[in-house]
Amino acid sequence: MSQTATLTRSPDWPLQVKSPGSHDWERSATRWLRDLLPARYGSYLTLTRHHALLARHVQLQLQHEMRAVRVALHTSRADLPMMGVAESVIENTIRMYAIELEQLGRLSRGVRLVSEALLVGTPAQRKR
Template identity: 75%
Template sequence: MSQTTLTTLSPDWPCQVKSPGNPDWERTATRWLRDLLPARYAGYSTLTRHPALLARHAQLQLQYEMRAVQVAMTTSRAELPTMGMVEAVIENTIRLYAVELEQLSRLARGVRLVTEALVATTTSPRRR
């Protein structure tokens, strides 16, 4: 329980997800996690019926999104001029990628916390 309490006190805990132990907290976690994924994943009942599995997939999805943004940011100065982009557009694009990378990092921290809480909830009856 202390791990769950610490999780809910973190500033990285997503405000859209109720704290563990509250009624419907897993439902709010599932909805939030599902919203992080591309819409096509909503149709996979295996993911939506198993919140910890959904959380794992959301972690992977965010990792790949972060890699894509990092590649886009680091290649902007070399590739965007060949596409006819002017310096001001390139600089704005790099700033956009930096903001997006920070947002994705914040989401990834939240997903990690929710995952830990879901796994603790899922495995706690077996530990007893």
């Protein structure tokens, strides 16, 4: 089985991205990656024209989002009562952060898979 077939069969492969080798698959990958970034990044042609840079930046962005959500999760019980937030809202907030961490982890794994697929056949990948 080829490496790209293995990548796309993973449960973490994003549904919005076509299978590598199919018509317009790189465009679907780039669109999906770009959509994971804040809108202001869409104007940076360096990111949108270079798959490796785009995927790297998305991975970094997701890592920072995960770090922020972890901090929010771990400080909720201490900080939110002092802000007058009701216990039931705090519990819902903690659940929300836990769900968000799971989603960000899944996105991060998807970005890694798409990035690997985009790099297959590039000079850097062939050197390995």
